[in-house]
Amino acid sequence: MGHSFGGIIAYEYAKTHVQHSGDEECISLTLNSTPSSMKMSLEECSRLEEEVRSELKLTIQDMNEAEATRLVHDVLRWRTECRLDDLPDALVTAIECRGTTFGPEDVASYFASPPYPPSSLPPVLMIRGQHDFITDKCIEGWREIFSQDSNAKNGIAYREEVMINCSHYCHLEDARSFGDLIKSHCFINDY
Numbered sequence: 001m002g003h004s005f006g007g008i009i010a011y012e013y014a015k016t017h018v019q020h021s022g023d024e025e026c027i028s029l030t031l032n033s034t035p036s037s038m039k040m041s042l043e044e045c046s047r048l049e050e051e052v053r054s055e056l057k058l059t060i061q062d063m064n065e066a067e068a069t070r071l072v073h074d075v076l077r078w079r080t081e082c083r084l085d086d087l088p089d090a091l092v093t094a095i096e097c098r099g100t101t102f103g104p105e106d107v108a109s110y111f112a113s114p115p116y117p118p119s120s121l122p123p124v125l126m127i128r129g130q131h132d133f134i135t136d137k138c139i140e141g142w143r144e145i146f147s148q149d150s151n152a153k154n155g156i157a158y159r160e161e162v163m164i165n166c167s168h169y170c171h172l173e174d175a176r177s178f179g180d181l182i183k184s185h186c187f188i189n190d191y
Contacts, residue, residue, distance in 0.1 A: 001182070004134070004168065007034025008110060014122070015115040028189040030125045030182060033134045033168050036112040036141025044135045052076045080133035082169045091172055114145045121146075123157035125185040127178065129166035159185070 002010030011034070014026045035041035052075050053060070053068075060068035082091060115121050124146050128134050139160070146158030161181050163170040171178040 001030040001032065002034060003032040003171065004034060005107070007031040008038075008107075008112070010034075011112060015120070026122050028122045028125070028185060030127065030185060031142070032171060033128045033132050034126070034142075035134050035138040036145070037138065038108050038110040040140075041134060041138045042108055044138055045133050048080060048133055048135075049073075049076055052079070076133075079131055080167050082173060083131065083165065083167050084173055088172045091169060112141050112145060123185070123189045124159070125181065126158070126160045127163065127170065127181055128160075129163050129168060129170040129173070131165070131167040132170070133168055157189070 002008070010029060011031060014029050017026065049072060053072050056068075056072060056075065060071060063071065082088075087095075124142075126139060126142055128139065142158070143160075163174055163177060163181075166173040
């Protein structure tokens with residue numbers, strides 16, 4: 001299981017591990033708010049930022065650029081990252097302790113490629129929040145890579161779930177529903 005860019009790492013690890021070793025130790029994969037294309041993710045983030053800026057046009061017109069940008073980013077963060085009034089302690093700690101080794105622009109060229117052979121990966125569950133900045137466009141590539149028909153010949157069982165009223169950290173915003181999705185996916189595929 002991987003969240004956001006961690007989902008890219010989980011996918012690439014599972015794909016590479018199975019391709020090179022032929023080993024099928026990974027019996028299911030969950031991608032949580034994981035883009036199939038970083039370029040598309042960055043484009044969608046820019047689009048969403050422009051939408052917020054347009055909505056706040058009257059509010060920010062008399063602000064200096066730094067104040068306006070801060071307000072736009074605050075609104076965008078609440079809408080697309082975590083919609084809780086109070087950020088969970090785990091998220092606050094993670095944000096405070098994250099490194100600055102690289103940013104999204106450093107991996108902007110990433111685009112998920114299919115595994116070889118096509119059916120070499122285990123069943124995949126894709127979860128994202130309804131208001132996530134990882135929009136439907138950001139996961140289109142996964143649909144092309146994975147077959148949505150679990151009975152498809154040479155296909156990979158693939159299922160998408162959108163968590164209502166959640167955003168990028170849906171696992172923190174609605175932990176119970178998120179846990180139920182994981183439990184169901186694992187129960188069906190991991191036993």
